[in-house]
Amino acid sequence: MAKVDTSLVAHLPLFGGVKPEDLDEILREARSARYPKNSTIFEQGADAQSFFLLLHGHVRAAKTTPTGEQIVVRYVSPGETFGLAMAIGAARYPATAMAVDDSVVLIWPTSAWPRLIERFPALAANTLQTVGTRLQESHTRILEISTQQVEQRVAHALLRLAKQSGKKVDHGIEIDFPISRQDIAQMTGTTLHTVSRILSGWEQQGLVESGRQRIILRDPHRIVVLAERTVDSGPA
Amino acid sequence: MAKVDTSLVAHLPLFGGVKPEDLDEILREARSARYPKNSTIFEQGADAQSFFLLLHGHVRAAKTTPTGEQIVVRYVSPGETFGLAMAIGAARYPATAMAVDDSVVLIWPTSAWPRLIERFPALAANTLQTVGTRLQESHTRILEISTQQVEQRVAHALLRLAKQSGKKVDHGIEIDFPISRQDIAQMTGTTLHTVSRILSGWEQQGLVESGRQRIILRDPHRIVVLAERTVDSGPA
DNA sequence: CCGGTTGTTTGCGATAGCGCAAAACGGGCC
DNA sequence: GGCCCGTTTTGCGCTATCGCAAACAACCGG
Numbered sequence: 001m002a003k004v005d006t007s008l009v010a011h012l013p014l015f016g017g018v019k020p021e022d023l024d025e026i027l028r029e030a031r032s033a034r035y036p037k038n039s040t041i042f043e044q045g046a047d048a049q050s051f052f053l054l055l056h057g058h059v060r061a062a063k064t065t066p067t068g069e070q071i072v073v074r075y076v077s078p079g080e081t082f083g084l085a086m087a088i089g090a091a092r093y094p095a096t097a098m099a100v101d102d103s104v105v106l107i108w109p110t111s112a113w114p115r116l117i118e119r120f121p122a123l124a125a126n127t128l129q130t131v132g133t134r135l136q137e138s139h140t141r142i143l144e145i146s147t148q149q150v151e152q153r154v155a156h157a158l159l160r161l162a163k164q165s166g167k168k169v170d171h172g173i174e175i176d177f178p179i180s181r182q183d184i185a186q187m188t189g190t191t192l193h194t195v196s197r198i199l200s201g202w203e204q205q206g207l208v209e210s211g212r213q214r215i216i217l218r219d220p221h222r223i224v225v226l227a228e229r230t231v232d233s234g235p236a
Numbered sequence: 237m238a239k240v241d242t243s244l245v246a247h248l249p250l251f252g253g254v255k256p257e258d259l260d261e262i263l264r265e266a267r268s269a270r271y272p273k274n275s276t277i278f279e280q281g282a283d284a285q286s287f288f289l290l291l292h293g294h295v296r297a298a299k300t301t302p303t304g305e306q307i308v309v310r311y312v313s314p315g316e317t318f319g320l321a322m323a324i325g326a327a328r329y330p331a332t333a334m335a336v337d338d339s340v341v342l343i344w345p346t347s348a349w350p351r352l353i354e355r356f357p358a359l360a361a362n363t364l365q366t367v368g369t370r371l372q373e374s375h376t377r378i379l380e381i382s383t384q385q386v387e388q389r390v391a392h393a394l395l396r397l398a399k400q401s402g403k404k405v406d407h408g409i410e411i412d413f414p415i416s417r418q419d420i421a422q423m424t425g426t427t428l429h430t431v432s433r434i435l436s437g438w439e440q441q442g443l444v445e446s447g448r449q450r451i452i453l454r455d456p457h458r459i460v461v462l463a464e465r466t467v468d469s470g471p472a
Numbered sequence: 473c474c475g476g477t478t479g480t481t482t483g484c485g486a487t488a489g490c491g492c493a494a495a496a497c498g499g500g501c502c
Numbered sequence: 503g504g505c506c507c508g509t510t511t512t513g514c515g516c517t518a519t520c521g522c523a524a525a526c527a528a529c530c531g532g
Binding site (some may be wrong): 473474475476477478479480481482483484485486487488489490491492493494495496497498499500501502 | 503504505506507508509510511512513514515516517518519520521522523524525526527528529530531532
Binding site for chain 2 (some may be wrong): 087
């Protein structure tokens with residue numbers, strides 16, 4: 001099995017307060033794997049046999065209703081954990097994880113978790129911190145869906161994606177993984193049609209440039225303004 | 237200061253895996269306080285100086301936008317913790333907590349948390365579990381707001397309230413704390429007007445009986461049906 | 473280089489739910 | 503017992519957004 005260099009992961013929040021030699025021990029329990037673009041890492045409802053740390057690539061976590069509709073729970077960036085079902089005492093994954101880019105992950109067996117946190121309590125504290133942060137973000141998202149119009153929500157979503165995974169390009173910021181209108185719709189609680197209309201509009205105003213699964217923010221500042229705009233009318 | 241009997245709280249999830257004598261030590265760091273109905277326990281944005289365990293009563297956690305709109309994040313029931321800002325490494329409370337009933341809480345200073353989890357790692361593990369569960373519930377809520385119609389969402393909200401804080405009464409289940417249409421609107425991402433219309437309709441069909449800040453589910457079973465109903469039309 | 477597949481754009485109704493306004497209601501307080 | 507205030511109800515027009523359908527466009531594999 002490929003050995004993972006501790007120096008590559010030592011700085012991650014997950015391992016804060018863990019001594020280097022302990023880190024080595026933790027990593028010895030993991031294996032690494034590569035998931036090609038568009039492959040499924042685990043499926044909602046499946047036995048939660050493992051938990052993951054993303055090293056390279058991007059992973060989309062999505063939740064599906066009984067009737068087949070989905071929402072994107074989040075996009076996972078390198079350095080983040082996902083599939084932490086055991087942290088909440090769940091035996092099954094509450095969402096589906098799919099690689100949106102060729103991705104590399106570290107995989108621990110779920111069964112190792114209790115022992116790991118007992119030996120290295122910092123792991124539990126760190127995980128609590130990240131899960132807590134996600135909870136707060138989740139509440140913010142509920143607040144937005146509940147109180148803002150679609151256009152503002154899409155603006156917020158793009159700004160967040162740009163912050164999280166934006167790559168500077170010539171004149172603007174590009175979201176550096178493939179993302180469709182449908183995906184954005186599923187992040188903002190709307191339909192791909194509405195997202196398409198909004199982006200078309202923005203494109204005409206020079207706010208963004210976009211194409212097939214590709215979005216570049218050309219004028220982030222004005223998008224921020226849009227995101228914060230109150231419901232009342234624009235320029236009379 | 238009133239001494240808290242360990243036997244009253246020993247069974248709570250928060251203290252799972254904590255030895256009785258340790259529990260005693262943990263409780264010694266807390267003080268208890270009583271908040272009368274409608275009093276504010278802490279305000280969004282305030283310094284997170286304490287975290288709380290609810291012993292009696294009910295607490296509403298709500299988040300407010302810059303423009304003054306709010307959502308109800310959750311209702312806290314006895315035995316649950318709240319105000320865990322430190323768990324996510326936040327210096328300020330992300331929401332406002334208000335007692336909806338006369339309530340009694342245990343209060344620990346935020347500063348005690350790091351020491352507590354170091355000495356009693358089970359606390360971190362237990363808290364991780366509850367925060368993780370809340371995160372999942374939060375995702376479920378996003379899924380509902382994004383994919384269901386208002387009526388279904390209200391149905392789900394009432395069923396959850398009934399499960400969490402329902403009191404059996406003559407013919408039905410009563411939500412055993414004061415809750416207004418506005419509150420329900422803020423839980424489901426709609427307006428008090430719409431909630432009022434829906435409840436009026438349900439009342440006529442004998443599904444619920446309600447009044448000023450009071451709701452009784454008369455026919456939970458049919459409400460479940462409503463909650464699960466797909467968007468398509470009702471009886472042709 | 474071509475055909476198929478997947479993602480995007482856009483037009484055009486249809487409508488669920490909002491927002492405003494006003495009236496009715498209920499309960500506690502003096 | 504009567505008044506005042508917060509809550510609830512309800513009517514009515516409005517519109518943001520959906521939903522469907524159809525035409526495009528871009529990429530992929532052969």
